[in-house]
Every structure is written in structure tokens, then in C-alpha cells.
Amino acid sequence: MDRPLLLRATELKRQLGDRLLWSQLDLELAAGERLGLVAPSGAGKTLLLRALAMLDPLQDGTISLQGRTPTSWGLPRWRSMVLYLSQGPVAHGGTVEANLRSPWTFQELRGRGGWRRERIKEWLAALGRDPSFLAYDAERLSGGELQLMALLRALQFDPTVLLLDEPTASLDGATSAALETLLIEWLAAGQRAAMFTSHDSEQIQRFATRTLELRP
Amino acid sequence: MTPLSSGALTISDGRLALSALLILVNVGLSVALRLGLARSLLVASLRMVVQLLLVGYVLEWLFRQDNAPLIVLVGAAMAMIAGVSAVQRTRRRFVGIYLNSLLAVMASSALVTGLAVTGLIQPQPWYDPQYLIPLLGMVLGNTLNGISLGLDRFMEGLRTGRDRVETALALGATRWEACQEVVRDAIRVAMIPTINSMMVMGLVSLPGMMTGQILQGAAPEAAVRYQIVILFMIASATALGVFGVVGLAYRRLTSADHQLRLDRLLNVGG
Structure with a gap:
């Protein structure tokens, strides 16, 4: 097999109060895959992505990346490799560039080559944005611009698995298409995979290589 | 005595x-x-x-007692009341919040008041209640305010800043890297009243203890000396207490797996 297995989850379970969202959930993600997560609202798509990023305590089951558990990787490293992009991205004060640079100061990310402006500019061009975008005040970005910023902030760390929660919800059609192309290219450049949710069924058909349906 | x-x-x-x-x-x-x-x-x-x-x-x-354990016990009871009242003013709770508050209040006030009676004011004996009890009372009264403010601000800060904290965590921040801004802000806010009161001390406010001593016929210059010692005691005890309680709350509302555990936060009615 030329497509190594990256992420594996077995027997995951999630219960909210006495409401069982999902249980006995097994999942495998191999390099190059783009897994679309399909489920009605409130079925726990976001919670599944958060669980894989270990942002919530696991109620049941196991997760591993390249055969190693989150604890054995160390949680900060795990999250930088299984990177979750939330539906509601946030920025702190300052320019877009300052927002893209600040995570590089985290202990976990410090030693990884650091900020690469040229690379970000290429991505911006691919998304039809001018490099001046970097100088914008991040707190005054539109919802769509915030999503782009959050995507670039995540991509620059080259995670092994990218977990995208409604990544194009606030984007126009043309930018959404450009973002999909950019992601496909980025995924092809290494042993990487992505998992995403979308309420746009056409996007799922177009972008996903495989889908996973969540049922209680 | x-x-x-x-x-x-x-x-x-x-x-x-x-x-x-x-x-x-x-x-x-x-x-x-x-x-x-x-x-x-x-x-x-x-x-x-x-x-x-x-x-x-x-x-x-x-004040007529001359029994160290008894007097220390009274002091501990005062500290307990302060620790519990500090929590009662907060808008949210978590399991263990009372214990955290008690620990922070008791440790900070015992340390600071202890140092003051043994090293600075030196009444004979050190537990002379006429000194120990009022000094402790003033330290507790102020620490309590600081702890209330610090706890409340910290819990609200995590709630309102949740997305920001989790964004940092999701990118690979440790829990401390993700929360430090909220921790700092809570400690800063909790220290404001103490700093303000020292700033205008004597200009705007004549503190109660000093007024009392002066009314009792003490020389203002002597009363002022007490007041200075008291204010330094209050400032350091408040700082220690706030630091302790916010630190304990931080440990409680995050996990060793670098997760934000707001699910441990409970609402208080009213």
C-alpha cells in the first residue's frame, strides 16, 4: 500500500447528559484522503472533530496517529499534528500577520523553522487575495476573511491531519473553490489527510474522496 | 495583659x-x-x-485570654468565614472552589500575619490577641475582596475568552500558554483596589484603624506607623491569596491533557 494509515480511532463514544450522540465509532484515515463527515445538525459532527483533536476528554475508545496515542505524542504535539479548525475562528488584536506569527511562539512550534512569509503570500495569491491582506486589522476582518486567516494559520504548521469544521461557511463560491484547490495541492505535497464537515452537499460530493455518516 | x-x-x-x-x-x-x-x-x-x-x-x-491554641483557633475561624464569603460573591462555581478559597485565604493570611507579629510588631507574647486578632481581621477583610474579584474575573475570562483559549490549544499551545492572558488579567483586576487605596491613602481616605487610634489619644505619628505596616501586610496577603486562588482555579478548570474544562463550571442562580 502506498497510502499509509495516519489516524485511527476505535469505539469512540460521546454522550451529552443522557443523550447518546454516537457510540462504537471506528474510523481510519489514510494519507491523501479527504473524508467528508455527513450528519444532520446536532448529531455531534463538531464534537467528533474536537474529540479527535483531544480538545474534550475521551469518554470511551482509543485514538492513535501513526500508531501512537495522544499521550505518547504529548498533547500539544498531537494537536499541532491533528489540527482542528473551528467553525467560529477568532483573532486577537493586531494585524493578520501578527495573528499568523503568534502561534510560532508556542513551546511546541518554536523549533519548526518559523514564520515563512513567502509561502503565505503564495497561498494568499491562490485564494485570490493581495499580500496587503497581511496588514489588515485582524479584529475587523469579515467572517469569510477570518476563515481564510484561520486556515493559513493552521496550514503553515503542516499538520498531518487537518480537521475542518465548515471551512467555507462564510466564503463566496469562487473563494470556496480556490480553497478546495489549495487544500488538494497542500494534501498532495506530503503524507497528509483531511476530514471536514459542510452543510453544502455539493461541496461534499466534489471535495470528499469518501464520506462518513454519523448515526446514533 | x-x-x-x-x-x-x-x-x-x-x-x-x-x-x-x-x-x-x-x-x-x-x-x-x-x-x-x-x-x-x-x-x-x-x-x-x-x-x-x-x-x-x-x-x-x-482579649483577656492567654491561651495560644484558643487564639489561633479563633483566627482560623475568622479565616474560614473569609474564605467562604469570598466565594459567595462569585457568579459561578466549580467543585472544590470553597476548598481552594479556604486554602488561599488561610495560607496567605497566616504567613503574612505570622511574619508581622513575630518580626515586625513583636507583641509579647506573639499571640497577644489585642494585636493578632485585629491585624488578622484587617488582612482577611482585604484578601477576601481580592479573592472574590480574582476568582470571578478568572471564571468569566475563561468563559468569554473560550474560543481564543481553545484556538491556541488547537494549534498546539500548552494549557498555560493558552490561559496565561486570562490568569494575568484576573490577578491584575484583583489587585486594583489595593493599589488604588495605597495611592490615595491619607489624601482621600483616613483608614479606620488609624482614625480609631487617634480618637483613642494615640499620637498620629505613631498611628501612621501602624497603618503603614498594615497596608504592606494587606498588599502582600492579597497578592498571595489572589495568586493562590487563581492558580488553583486554573488547575481545576484545565486538565493535565491541556484541555479547557468549562464543563466543570456551574452557574449560580441569581
Whole structure:
């Protein structure tokens, strides 16, 4: 097999109060895959992505990346490799560039080559944005611009698995298409995979290589 | 032990009752402007009078004691009340919040008051209640405010800043890297009243203890010296208490797996 297995989850379970969202959930993600997560609202798509990023305590089951558990990787490293992009991205004060640079100061990310402006500019061009975008005040970005910023902030760390929660919800059609192309290219450049949710069924058909349906 | 000297004019029962009329100003305002405070004002006034009169008797008795364990026990009881009251003013709770508050209040006030009576003021013996109890009381009263403010601000800060904290975590931040801004902000806010009061001390406010000593006939210069020591005690105890309680709350509301555990936060009705 030329497509190594990256992420594996077995027997995951999630219960909210006495409401069982999902249980006995097994999942495998191999390099190059783009897994679309399909489920009605409130079925726990976001919670599944958060669980894989270990942002919530696991109620049941196991997760591993390249055969190693989150604890054995160390949680900060795990999250930088299984990177979750939330539906509601946030920025702190300052320019877009300052927002893209600040995570590089985290202990976990410090030693990884650091900020690469040229690379970000290429991505911006691919998304039809001018490099001046970097100088914008991040707190005054539109919802769509915030999503782009959050995507670039995540991509620059080259995670092994990218977990995208409604990544194009606030984007126009043309930018959404450009973002999909950019992601496909980025995924092809290494042993990487992505998992995403979308309420746009056409996007799922177009972008996903495989889908996973969540049922209680 | 030293007998209590009384240098100031005594206030007779009749005049004491007359002073209660001053509260009618507040009640009148509340009624006129419909602030809905009349009831709480009256209850608070009544509580204040009863508590103080009782404390007067308790102190008379306490100041005659010469029993270190007993006096330390009274001090510990005061610290417990302060620790519990500090939590009661917060808008949210988590399991263990009372224990955290008690630990922070007791450790900070014991350390600072202990150092002050053994090293700075040096009454003989060190547990002389006429010194220990009022000093401890003032330290506790201020630490309590700091802890309330710090806890409340920290919990609200995590709640409102949740997305920001989790964004940092999702990118690979440790729990400390993700939360440090909220922690700092809570400690800063909790220290503001103490810093403000030191800034204007003597210019705007004449502190109660100093006023009391001066009314009792103490030389203002001597009273001022006490006040300076007290303010330094208050500032350091508040800082230690706030640091302790926010640190404990931080450990409780995050996990060793670098997760934000807001699910441990409970709402308080009202």
C-alpha cells in the first residue's frame, strides 16, 4: 500500500447528559484522503472533530496517529499534528500577520523553522487575495476573511491531519473553490489527510474522496 | 495583659440610637428612586449593629485570654468565614472552589500575619490577641475582596475568552500558554483596589484603624506607623491569596491533557 494509515480511532463514544450522540465509532484515515463527515445538525459532527483533536476528554475508545496515542505524542504535539479548525475562528488584536506569527511562539512550534512569509503570500495569491491582506486589522476582518486567516494559520504548521469544521461557511463560491484547490495541492505535497464537515452537499460530493455518516 | 485604656469620649446608648437615623437618608433615597434597596439596607444595618455589639463582647472576653491554641483557633475561624464569603460573591462555581478559597485565604493570611507579629510588631507574647486578632481581621477583610474579584474575573475570562483559549490549544499551545492572558488579567483586576487605596491613602481616605487610634489619644505619628505596616501586610496577603486562588482555579478548570474544562463550571442562580 502506498497510502499509509495516519489516524485511527476505535469505539469512540460521546454522550451529552443522557443523550447518546454516537457510540462504537471506528474510523481510519489514510494519507491523501479527504473524508467528508455527513450528519444532520446536532448529531455531534463538531464534537467528533474536537474529540479527535483531544480538545474534550475521551469518554470511551482509543485514538492513535501513526500508531501512537495522544499521550505518547504529548498533547500539544498531537494537536499541532491533528489540527482542528473551528467553525467560529477568532483573532486577537493586531494585524493578520501578527495573528499568523503568534502561534510560532508556542513551546511546541518554536523549533519548526518559523514564520515563512513567502509561502503565505503564495497561498494568499491562490485564494485570490493581495499580500496587503497581511496588514489588515485582524479584529475587523469579515467572517469569510477570518476563515481564510484561520486556515493559513493552521496550514503553515503542516499538520498531518487537518480537521475542518465548515471551512467555507462564510466564503463566496469562487473563494470556496480556490480553497478546495489549495487544500488538494497542500494534501498532495506530503503524507497528509483531511476530514471536514459542510452543510453544502455539493461541496461534499466534489471535495470528499469518501464520506462518513454519523448515526446514533 | 495590657488593660484596655479608653482615651476617647464614650458614646451613650441614646446617642448610638440617634446615629441609626443616618441610615434613613439611604432608605429615603431608595424609596424615592425605587432602587428596591430599602429592605436590604435595613437588614444590613441591623446585622451590622448586632454583629458589632456581639463582637464587642467577644473581643472583651478574647482579649483577656492567654491561651495560644484558643487564639489561633479563633483566627482560623475568622479565616474560614473569609474564605467562604469570598466565594459567595462569585457568579459561578466549580467543585472544590470553597476548598481552594479556604486554602488561599488561610495560607496567605497566616504567613503574612505570622511574619508581622513575630518580626515586625513583636507583641509579647506573639499571640497577644489585642494585636493578632485585629491585624488578622484587617488582612482577611482585604484578601477576601481580592479573592472574590480574582476568582470571578478568572471564571468569566475563561468563559468569554473560550474560543481564543481553545484556538491556541488547537494549534498546539500548552494549557498555560493558552490561559496565561486570562490568569494575568484576573490577578491584575484583583489587585486594583489595593493599589488604588495605597495611592490615595491619607489624601482621600483616613483608614479606620488609624482614625480609631487617634480618637483613642494615640499620637498620629505613631498611628501612621501602624497603618503603614498594615497596608504592606494587606498588599502582600492579597497578592498571595489572589495568586493562590487563581492558580488553583486554573488547575481545576484545565486538565493535565491541556484541555479547557468549562464543563466543570456551574452557574449560580441569581
